[in-house]
Amino acid sequence: MWQLFQFPLCPFSRKVRLALGEKGVGYGLIRESPWEQRDEFIDMNPAAQTPVMRDPDTGMTLIDSSAICEYFEETIDKAPLIPGQAPDRAEVRRLVAWFDQIFYREVVAPLLYERMEKRLVHRKSPDAAQLREAMKRANTHLDYVDYLIDHRRWLGGPLFSLADLAGAAHISVADYLGGIDWRGHRSTREWYAGLKSRPSFRPLLGERMEVIAPPDHYDKVDF
């Protein structure tokens, strides 16, 4: 069975886990804290980032969340996550990249740094101004997600796709860290409630990162 090296609040690992869940691929979790720079982990992945997937029977290692998702999209027919023709697939990949790069850099990464890394690694308190800035950017970005949902059945177009999973993965980490103000984002909230109720999402919502508690609404499908 595949091993997935990850930590509970890694949005890229969450995206991969949601994809594996939709496709019915079994895997075991291995806890990895990339900020500890464990030698064996860096030997496996010089980029020192989660997620990494490893098949202990064959020794095959898959690295980078997009490469991992493309790999399972190519090898597992069930539940196509980059569906449609080439232009539809380009739109799905654009949105995945938007969440993985823009939304991550401007919202999730500063929240993770202020609320998780500072506490776990540097034993410091979060900077309230930085948190406010990240929440403001989250608000602007959720306006764009609202706009997409108002014009399409799913985020990437008429079909459910990896864009929905990438969005849900990043938003869920931001939400865990108290970075999302849901008022004023009814469209995104309804879409996200639907995502939360999928069987692929349930295991993630039950997990906790040590010393950091999510807000009360975090794991509720009705919120």
Next chain:
Amino acid sequence: MWQLFQFPLCPFSRKVRLALGEKGVGYGLIRESPWEQRDEFIDMNPAAQTPVMRDPDTGMTLIDSSAICEYFEETIDKAPLIPGQAPDRAEVRRLVAWFDQIFYREVVAPLLYERMEKRLVHRKSPDAAQLREAMKRANTHLDYVDYLIDHRRWLGGPLFSLADLAGAAHISVADYLGGIDWRGHRSTREWYAGLKSRPSFRPLLGERMEVIAPPDHYDKVDF
């Protein structure tokens, strides 16, 4: 004919241009300076990043360098750039992501900021300490590229691939900005000299970014 919105030192646009060149896809260049945040450009791409490709006849827009490369890989059979079986393809995508994320963030982005953006936008001089740090990281990363080249025919494995083009794209921008010390990287230098002599690379080497001159060796195949 496709229009490519880009600026001469955008490594992601360079990667796309090399891929289009290998595949024989024609395109016209449209100069876009993302730091100017032009309204029409942001309307087209809310991420406000180059490259963007647009077909003016159909109105089709492709956004994000990886989505663009995957699109042409799916639609143009000539010169496969993500070749082989699923595990080989995963390795190519891992290395493309390594250049696009790690090498870009730690080497290319600080060089672009210090040497280009500070000059063009902020009218300031570069910070010598930041430049030194970026060059030190470039050196470490080229050690890894040396290691790959010493163990494989091409960066991603036995076949020429998008990993080579992504590597050449990022390294060429770092080299233009004086960030690469080639001493001690003979393997990477020989591989890069081969890339430079490809017809797809020639047009890029001849272009200049206003007010910033590259080092003398920059456009020479023998360097």
